[in-house]
Amino acid sequence: MSEPTIGARTTAGDDIAHRLPGQDAGTAGGHQQAIDSGSRRWSSSGAARNGGLVVALALLCVVGWATAGSRFASLQNVEVILSLAAVTGVLAIGMTFVITAGGIDLSVGSVLGLASVWASTLATQAMAQQYGWVVMVGCALAVGLGAGLVNGVLIAYGRVVAFIATLAMLAAARGLAEIIAGRRTQIVTVDSFLDIFRGDLLGLPVIVWIFLVVAVAGWFLLNRTTFGRRTVAVGGNPEAARLAGINVRRHTLYLYGLTGLAAGIGAVMMLARTTAGSSTNGTLLELDTIAAVVVGGTLLAGGRGTIVGTVLGVLIFSTLTNVFIQNDLNSSVQAVAKGAIIVGAVLLQQWFARRDTATT
Amino acid sequence: MVSDDRHGGEAAHDAMERTQAPTATAAGRPLLEMRGIVKVFPGARALDGVDLEVLPGEVHCLLGQNGAGKSTLIKVLAGAHQPTEGQILIDGEPVTIPSPVAGLKLGVATIYQELDVVDGLTVAENVFLGHELDSAGFSRRREAARRTRELLARLGHGNISPHREVGTLSAAGKQVVSMARALSHDARVIVMDEPSAVLDTGEVATLFRIVRELKAQGVAVVYISHRMEEIRQIGDRITVLKDGRTVAQNLPVASTPTRELIRLMTGRTVEFDFPPRPGVPADAPVVLDVENLGLRGVFEDVSLQVRAGEVVGLAGLVGAGRSEILETLYGARRATTGSVRVDGQRLRPGSVGAAVGAGIGLAPEERKSQGLLLDEPVYRNITLSTFGRFARGGLLDERAERKVAREQVAALDLRPAQVERAARTLSGGNQQKAMLARWLVHGCRVLLLDEPTRGVDVGARAEIYGLVRRLADAGTAVLVVSSEIPEVLGLADRVLVVAEGRVVHQSAATEIDEHRVLDLVMEGSAA
Ligand SMILES: Nc1ncnc2c1ncn2[C@@H]1O[C@H](COP(=O)(O)OP(=O)(O)OP(=O)(O)O)[C@@H](O)[C@H]1O
Ligand SMILES: [Mg+2]
Numbered sequence: 038m039s040e041p042t043i044g045a046r047t048t049a050g051d052d053i054a055h056r057l058p059g060q061d062a063g064t065a066g067g068h069q070q071a072i073d074s075g076s077r078r079w080s081s082s083g084a085a086r087n088g089g090l091v092v093a094l095a096l097l098c099v100v101g102w103a104t105a106g107s108r109f110a111s112l113q114n115v116e117v118i119l120s121l122a123a124v125t126g127v128l129a130i131g132m133t134f135v136i137t138a139g140g141i142d143l144s145v146g147s148v149l150g151l152a153s154v155w156a157s158t159l160a161t162q163a164m165a166q167q168y169g170w171v172v173m174v175g176c177a178l179a180v181g182l183g184a185g186l187v188n189g190v191l192i193a194y195g196r197v198v199a200f201i202a203t204l205a206m207l208a209a210a211r212g213l214a215e216i217i218a219g220r221r222t223q224i225v226t227v228d229s230f231l232d233i234f235r236g237d238l239l240g241l242p243v244i245v246w247i248f249l250v251v252a253v254a255g256w257f258l259l260n261r262t263t264f265g266r267r268t269v270a271v272g273g274n275p276e277a278a279r280l281a282g283i284n285v286r287r288h289t290l291y292l293y294g295l296t297g298l299a300a301g302i303g304a305v306m307m308l309a310r311t312t313a314g315s316s317t318n319g320t321l322l323e324l325d326t327i328a329a330v331v332v333g334g335t336l337l338a339g340g341r342g343t344i345v346g347t348v349l350g351v352l353i354f355s356t357l358t359n360v361f362i363q364n365d366l367n368s369s370v371q372a373v374a375k376g377a378i379i380v381g382a383v384l385l386q387q388w389f390a391r392r393d394t395a396t397t
Numbered sequence: 398m399v400s401d402d403r404h405g406g407e408a409a410h411d412a413m414e415r416t417q418a419p420t421a422t423a424a425g426r427p428l429l430e431m432r433g434i435v436k437v438f439p440g441a442r443a444l445d446g447v448d449l450e451v452l453p454g455e456v457h458c459l460l461g462q463n464g465a466g467k468s469t470l471i472k473v474l475a476g477a478h479q480p481t482e483g484q485i486l487i488d489g490e491p492v493t494i495p496s497p498v499a500g501l502k503l504g505v506a507t508i509y510q511e512l513d514v515v516d517g518l519t520v521a522e523n524v525f526l527g528h529e530l531d532s533a534g535f536s537r538r539r540e541a542a543r544r545t546r547e548l549l550a551r552l553g554h555g556n557i558s559p560h561r562e563v564g565t566l567s568a569a570g571k572q573v574v575s576m577a578r579a580l581s582h583d584a585r586v587i588v589m590d591e592p593s594a595v596l597d598t599g600e601v602a603t604l605f606r607i608v609r610e611l612k613a614q615g616v617a618v619v620y621i622s623h624r625m626e627e628i629r630q631i632g633d634r635i636t637v638l639k640d641g642r643t644v645a646q647n648l649p650v651a652s653t654p655t656r657e658l659i660r661l662m663t664g665r666t667v668e669f670d671f672p673p674r675p676g677v678p679a680d681a682p683v684v685l686d687v688e689n690l691g692l693r694g695v696f697e698d699v700s701l702q703v704r705a706g707e708v709v710g711l712a713g714l715v716g717a718g719r720s721e722i723l724e725t726l727y728g729a730r731r732a733t734t735g736s737v738r739v740d741g742q743r744l745r746p747g748s749v750g751a752a753v754g755a756g757i758g759l760a761p762e763e764r765k766s767q768g769l770l771l772d773e774p775v776y777r778n779i780t781l782s783t784f785g786r787f788a789r790g791g792l793l794d795e796r797a798e799r800k801v802a803r804e805q806v807a808a809l810d811l812r813p814a815q816v817e818r819a820a821r822t823l824s825g826g827n828q829q830k831a832m833l834a835r836w837l838v839h840g841c842r843v844l845l846l847d848e849p850t851r852g853v854d855v856g857a858r859a860e861i862y863g864l865v866r867r868l869a870d871a872g873t874a875v876l877v878v879s880s881e882i883p884e885v886l887g888l889a890d891r892v893l894v895v896a897e898g899r900v901v902h903q904s905a906a907t908e909i910d911e912h913r914v915l916d917l918v919m920e921g922s923a924a
Contacts, residue, residue, distance in 0.1 A: 263788045270781060273770035280729060280767055281782040281835070282753030340772055 086334045089385065090349035097356045105363035114359065116242060120310065122355035123248035124149075124303045124319075126348065128326040129333075130255035131299025133347045135292050136330055137259070139272040139339025140199040142296045144188060144206035145303070146322035150315070151210040152180040152304035157223040157314025170230035173308070178301040184210055185297015189290035203293075207323065214316035223314040234309030244306040251302065256344040268292065272339030328375070329354055332382035353378070426489060428453040428617050429474075429505075429586055434483035436469055436641075441813065441822065443469040444480070445641035451586065454615045456608060458628045458650070461638035462662050462854040463826025464812045467621050468510050470638070471588045474619075475507040476500035498527065504585035506578075508592050510621075510825050510852070511765060514571050514578075516564030521545040523563050524578045548577040553603040568595045568763055569715040576604070587611060588619040591825070593627060594851050597715040597880045598915065605631050623826070623854050624881075625655050637661040663856045671887035672866035674906075677707045682740075684874035685757075685843045687726055690735035695721045696898030699735070703843065703874035708865060710889030710906065711878045712914050717921075718898040719878040720762050723845045727759045728752040739843060753782060756842030760832045760849060762878075768832045769820045776802035776816035779834045805834035810860060825852040833861065837868075844868060846877045850884065862888055882911045896921020 101109035108114065128145045135142045155161065156177035165172040184206060191202040225231060236243050259265035267288050270278040279285045300319075307318050331337055332353065333346030354375065361371040429451040436444035444466045451457045459467050472478040474485065476494035485492055487503055494500045500507070514523045521541045530537045530544075545559035554573045557566070563574055572595045579587055593601045608618050608631055622628060628635065632650040636643060637658065645661050681704040691697040696718035703709045711719045724730050726737045731747030738744065739755040752759075761767035769778050776795075779802040780787065787797045802816045809830040811823075820828060829852055836844055846865070850858045865888060869875050879885050885892055886906050894902040894917045901921040902909070 261793055262791045263785045263793060264791065266777070266784050266793060269773065270770055273773055274766070276767050277769055277781070279749055280727075280759060280761055282749055283782075284750050340770070 086385075087343070087345050087349060090333065090346060090353065094349060094353050094356060097353060097360060101356065101360040101363065104360065109360065109363050114363075116245070118352070118355050118359045119245045119248070120242050121358060122351045123242075123244045124306045124310065125322060125325050125329060125355070126248040126351040127251045127299050127303045127306065128296075128322060129329045129347045129351050130251050130344060131296035132326050132330050133255065133333075133335050133342050133344055134259065134268055135199075135296050136327070136335050136337060137272045137339060137342025138268045138289065138292050139275065140192065140289070140292065141203065141327070141337075142185075142188065142293060143200065143203040143323050143327075144184065144210055145296055145300045145326055146319040146324075147207045147210035147214070148181055148184040148297055148300040149303045149307060149319035149322060150317065151184065151214040151217075152177040152301045153307050153314045153318045154214040154218045154223065154316055155180045155314075156304060157225055157308055158217060159223070162223075162225070162227050165227045165230060170227055170233060173225075173227060173230050174305050177304040177308070178298060181297045181299070181301020181304060182294055183297070185294045185300070186290065188297065189293030192293060193286040193289035211316065211320075214318075218314065218316045220316065225308055225312045225314065231309070231312065234305065235312075244309055247302065247306060251299070252344060252348050259342060259344055264291075269340060269342065272336075272342070274340070325354060328379050332379060334382075350382075425453070427451060427486075428488065430484075430486040430489075431470070431474065432484045432486070434470065434473055434485075435481045436466075436473055436478060437481045438822065440818070443641055444473070444483075446643070447483075447638060447641065448643045448646055449619075449636055450647060451617045451619060452634075453585075453617050454612050455633040456612060456618045456620050456631050458632040458635045459619060459621045459638065460628070460635055460658060460662055463830075463852075463857060464824040465638040465662070466641040467638055468590055468824065469641075471507060471590055471619065471621070472509075474500070474586075474588060475505055475509075477507075501528070501582055501584070504583075505588065506580075506582040506584035506586070507588040508572075508575050508579045508590060510590035510594075514563045514574050517562065519560050519562055520549070520557060520566075520574055520577075521559035523574050524548065524559075524581050526578070528582070544581065545577065548580050549573065551580070552576055552607065553600070567716055569597070569600065572596060573600075576607075580607075584616065586617045586619065588621075590621045591623070591852055592620075593622055593624065595715065598882065599714070601627070623852065623858070625658070625855070628658075629655075639664060659855055662854070665856075672863050674708075674866075674890055675870065677704055677890055681705045681707065684740060685726075685876065686738040686741075688736050688738075690722070690725060690737065691733050692718075692721060692725050692730055693733040696725075696895075697734070699895075699900055701876075701893060701900070701903075703876055705872045705874055706869050707891065708869050708875040708877060708889045710885035710892045711876065711895055712882055712885045712892055712918070713895035713921075714918055715880055717895045717918070719895050720847050721898075722895070723759060723847050723876065723878060724761075726752075727757055727845060729759070753839075757845065758782070758836035758839050758841040758843070759845040760829075760836055760847060762847040762851075764828050764832050769828060771821040772819055774817045775806070775811075775820055775823065775831055778820045778831050779805055779816075779838060782835055783838050801838055802834070805837055808837075809834055809864070810857065826854050826857060829853050830857065830861075833864070837864075841873055843874045843876070846875065848879055849877060850879070850881070882914050886911065886914070894918060894921070 128149070132142060132145065156173045161173060161176050188203050188206050191197045192199050234243050238246055259268065267278070267283050270281070270283055271285050271288055275285055303319070308314055311318070329350035330347050333343060333348070333350030335342040335346060357374060357378070358371060427450045431447060431449040434444050434447040447466065447470055449470070459470070461467050469478060473480045474494070476497045476499050479495070485494060492503060494503060494505070515526065518526070521538070524545045525541050530541050542559040546555070549555055549557050549559070552573050557570060557573065563571060566574065572592065576592065592604060596604060608620070611618055620632060628650060635648040635650055635653065635658065637645040637648070639662060683702045684705050685703040687699060687701045690699045699722055701709065711722065713719050721730065725732050728744065728747055728749045728751060736743055739757060742755060744755055745751040765771065770781065776799045777784070780798040784793060784798060787794045799816055806814050806816060811827050811830040811834070820831060823831065829849070833849065849865070850861055853861060865875055865877070877885065877889060886909070889906045892904060892906045892909060893900050894914055896918050899921065902917045
């Protein structure tokens with residue numbers, strides 16, 4: 038910390054022979070100021086993008102209200118939408134980190150399934166009856182984290198491409214879940230678990246609270262901590278990050294651990310919502326998750342991520358689903374609409390990206 | 398670096414005047430004219446009324462400080478940027494150049510400052526990118542390969558195979574491919590934006606030979622460089638830009654003193670030489686101690702010591718293995734033999750973390766691909782290796798980061814002085830300053846500088862030299878790689894000459910001159 042003064046001293050030092058009094062700092066400063074405010078406005082284009090998402094969400098709500106009236110616009114329905122968003126939301130927060138760092142995790146849905154099954158086996162539940170719900174939660178988190186770390190080791194140290202490593206995990210975790218569950222659905226009977234996670238707190242379902250807490254923590258982690266800064270650096274330019282002394286491999290390991298952990302949390306929420314551990318839990322959830330993250334504005338190429346955008350992306354999709362259900366439209370139409378939204382969002386992203394960099 | 402021309406009267410000019418030398422009427426009508434070009438980026442007025450006039454068969458040099466707008470101007474000419482205002486005339490006819498393809502059609506070929514080759518494609522594919530040779534839709538690969546081979550041979554690089562993947566070439570190799578591409582277009586104007594920055598002395602000579610050939614064919618060359626001696630050798634007329642404006646146009650190279658050019662560029666009189674070398678006291682401790690370091694197939698048996706307060710220079714050709722030596726002792730490559738010690742402590746090989754922890758900093762050669770987060774603000778680039786130090790318990794302190802970044806920006810005169818700006822929008826030389834700032838904030842025991850003044854303008858060079866010397870005086874051990882031999886000789890206390898991955902000579906900088914270094918390099922390469 039004492040070193041910066043070496044550089045700083047040169048600022049004040051008049052020892053730079055050729056800086057002559059002719060340079061009028063005054064006018065230059067004024068000019069600079071004007072430019073500064075301009076560029077700051079510009080750099081807030083991230084906020085502008087989130088604004089676009091808010092508008093999209095509002096439009097969806099208007100459509101929902103117009104077509105389904107008070108069935109849509111009720112407090113109860115808002116709760117439904119949020120509960121629907123909660124599981125995908127938690128996964129998407131984790132995914133935002135991996136994608137910001139230039140990676141991808143296709144295994145989150147399967148890992149969620151595996152964790153939910155493992156945490157609800159007869160043995161686990163028997164232990165939970167004895168020692169409390171913590172056993173189930175601990176089990177789900179440990180399985181999620183463990184699977185994530187396996188991904189991480191393969192990608193960071195085994196140098197397997199993320200897409201392939203997590204694709205393998207997608208298959209393996211689902212298979213393992215089926216083996217454990219024997220294709221049966223395991224009903225959750227631990228009352229202490231159900232009481233807590235199916236309950237309400239201050240008028241909101243607990244799983245919605247979990248989503249909120251994870252989202253806030255995720256925002257904080259990405260924007261305010263060294264972990265977040267490293268994530269952006271690794272995604273923006275891995276070689277530069279490495280040469281600046283960041284341990285890129287270890288950080289990559291942590292990132293996949295983080296998505297795995299998020300899948301574990303998702304498993305707990307899924308167990309609470311469906312009251313059953315099934316090897317089909319979380320099937321195709323990875324696609325919804327990635328879609329929400331990308332629609333939210335996180336760059337698939339890495340280097341830029343937004344938690345607020347991710348949350349909005351998740352809400353847009355769950356509201357869309359809700360509007361369709363309220364109007365008794367079948368899921369095929371819904372799938373088409375989803376596809377359209379994804380394409381639209383990516384086109385918009387590219388348009389913004391082009392404007393940002395102008396031409397290079 | 399800057400030869401101090403004493404001839405020629407020092408007319409007291411006003412900084413903003415236009416020196417309109419009489420146009421060489423013998424050469425006839427200008428081939429290319431740009432009038433009143435303005436280019437506004439969001440938040441920056443990069444060009445603010447630039448005039449340029451280029452005659453057929455001349456080498457027209459474009460001079461200006463970092464960020465003056467040279468690259469922006471030639472991107473406007475190439476069709477990569479659209480001007481906000483202004484007119485472009487070719488053969489006296491007003492034209493619009495909506496895209497690079499349109500620019501090529503009009504006969505304007507450009508070698509960009511930032512390498513613009515596609516790493517995943519072969520050399521031949523890169524050369525003919527965008528104007529692939531085909532007949533009836535089938536690409537004529539053999540023909541493309543043949544013509545590529547010809548072009549490469551003309552550039553003195555017949556040894557590069559047209560089928561080689563460009564990603565496997567060095568920066569200099571990529572530059573050659575980029576030049577071959579420009580030549581493949583039969584252009585009437587070839588624009589070269591700091592082409593010599595990644596080339597060594599021999600390659601620059603080849604480049605000049607080609608420029609003279611082009612000239613003889615009536616092709617006009619617009620040449621950008623921060624190296625005055627190159628302008629002297631090859632240039633015919635000069636246009637000087639400052640802060641996005643033309644401050645002097647069509648100055649004849651032969652009769653304009655360097656001192657005058659620098660005054661026009663910087664708006665001040667730069668009076669400099671290399672900073673004085675106080676000499677390293679005999680009892681100064683050895684900070685960096687490298688023993689028998691080797692990397693199989695690249696370099697071997699490199700031993701060197703750098704004492705506190707000493708600047709050691711590595712001279713040699715591009716490709717001699719100097720950058721690799723730096724990267725290896727920094728841990729970015731895993732050494733196959735030997736050891737690196739800092740303050741007597743042996744470093745774990747192949748670990749950048751260990752090197753940084755021991756106080757080594759590296760400002761790499763290719764700042765875009767190895768150094769910067771282009772979309773992140775300048776201050777985060779400056780604090781990329783230190784943000785953890787400002788943080789408390791994992792929580793970032795961005796205010797402190799901005800503050801220290803602002804100090805560095807002021808100290809290095811980085812422009813524009815806005816730390817929130819994305820690194821991508823800085824000019825090449827200013828990006829280099831941001832890289833240096835990173836390690837100044839870090840405060841190193843050992844600083845490794847790979848081509849620290851590549852693309853840096855005259856004024857800022859002087860500042861960087863001064864800075865390196867001040868760091869050394871404060872006890873830092875500095876190891877500098879540079880392809881500009883005068884720079885190594887002027888800046889360093891001690892010089893090591895590297896050829897073909899071996900240290901072939903070692904002596905005090907004052908005991909060796911440029912010719913001797915070149916001889917050593919040639920001998921070493923021949924062996
Ligand atoms: N895409 C962009 N967005 C905003 N500002 C830009 C952009 N590109 C360039 N600029 C600004 O325009 C100015 C001129 O930049 P330019 O790259 O043309 O300088 P240059 O004369 O080529 O400098 P150098 O010698 O360092 O290469 C600089 O202040 C730069 O920050
Ligand atoms: Mg430039």
